[in-house]
Amino acid sequence: MYKGKVGASVKVNADINSFIKFRENIETLIVDTKKWVKQKSINESSIRLDKLRKLLFDLNNMAANDVQKKAVLRLKQDIDFLDIQVENIYSKRESGKKQDGNIAFKCNWNDKYYRAPCSEAAYNSNLIEGRAWCSHKLSKCRTYTHEVTLDNNPCYESIALKEMFFGAGWDINGDKIKYRQIHSVKSNRLAILTTRRPYTDEKDRMIVGILYINQVKDDDNTETKIFGDKEKSIAIDYDKINIRFWDYYKNPNAEDSIFWGTGLFRYISNGTVLSMLQDINKIFNDIGMDTTIINKLLIHYEQLNAS
Known part of the structure; x- marks a missing residue:
């Protein structure tokens, strides 16, 4: 003993x-x-x-x-x-630069294809990785047993590809909330939704959705909200297709840096969007998926890049 x-x-x-x-x-x-x-x-x-x-x-x-x-x-x-x-x-290096109006969002991991609140396993992994909203006392996602809607949901991720919607988010400091604003996003441009699987590197960030921006709702009393056109937006099945965000996007003044800190979004040029669309179109063709929407987006961005 x-x-x-x-x-x-x-x-x-x-x-x-x-x-x-x-x-x-x-x-x-x-x-x-x-x-x-x-x-x-x-x-x-x-x-x-x-x-x-x-x-x-x-x-x-x-x-x-x-x-x-x-x-x-x-x-x-x-x-x-x-x-x-x-x-x-x-952000300071980006401020004052002319933007094309496209944006990429950093989404928390959601294993329900961004159409419902994530599973308990995904929720726990988001907690471990320190996702601010998932761990906040105002987050009620574990209590949602019913279908989520645009007006009734626990987080952006739970409806992103169901409603083709995302928002700028909040800065949370204890009980204080500051709404974030996006100043250079435009209608008739794209919002790219990106994410990482749990415990993977930033270089593995993948594209899971493309929202054709139909409306930007922006006022001082809430965060900037992006509404996508459901007929012109695309959900990408991350179990079948892996399109890595960092194969296309480069950080300004630090092109070799694969870094995405606390910010929820990044502005993207029309040229970068066009490159993404070209490769997505090829992948869709190769696996026999419908490319009707992609082809229309390609034509739109070819015209934007030519102007």
């Missing part, structure tokens, strides 16, 4: 030491990342932030008590703050 207790004690101490060492490695990398953020290097900062997210995920799995869980939360807050700083650097 005595030997058993000693053995258990040794194991506990080893686990604690492993946690401390892992935590210290993350803290060292955070200090290094801060230096690159201060230099306004999106590429170098994003490389380190991506690594920090993976390390934090592993550390969270190691946390065995409240003290360790609080340490993980503190590190997450530090990483989130760095993420916001890099996103602000990106």
Whole structure:
């Protein structure tokens, strides 16, 4: 019995030491990342932030008590703050630039093809990856047992490809909510919906839907809302087709950087949209899918790029 207790004690101490060492490695990398953020290097900062997210995920799995869980939360807050700083650097570089009116949205993972609230497994993975709305007390998605509609839903993702709709989102800080605005999106352009499967890298972000923007609803009392034309928009089955967003989009002033921080959207040029549509059209043709809508969009963007 005595030997058993000693053995258990040794194991506990080893686990604690492993946690401390892992935590210290993350803290060292955070200090290094801060230096690159201060230099306004999106590429170098994003490389380190991506690594920090993976390390934090592993550390969270190691946390065995409240003290360790609080340490993980503190590190997450530090990483989130760095993420916001890099996103602000990106936003300032984008401000004032002429935009074509297209937009790409960063969607949380939804394993119901963006037509219903996600499963419990998908919900839990979104919590682990720190998705702000999924973990907020106002989110009621686990209570939805009925069909969602445009007017009655727990989140954008639950209706995105059912209603062909998405929004700019909210900045949530405790009980304070600030509605986000999108200033350079236009009707008769496209909104590209993108996502990552759980625990995959940012480079694996894929396109799951294309909304032909029919209406942009924008006022100061709520977030910007994007309504797609259901007859001209496309849902892409991510179980059959994998179209990677970063094969087309490049971050301004940091083209080698695969980084998407806290921001929910990115502006996209007409030329980038045209390249996406050309490849999607080819894939649809190759697997025998209807290309009627894609062909009409291609004609539209060929004309836009020619003007």
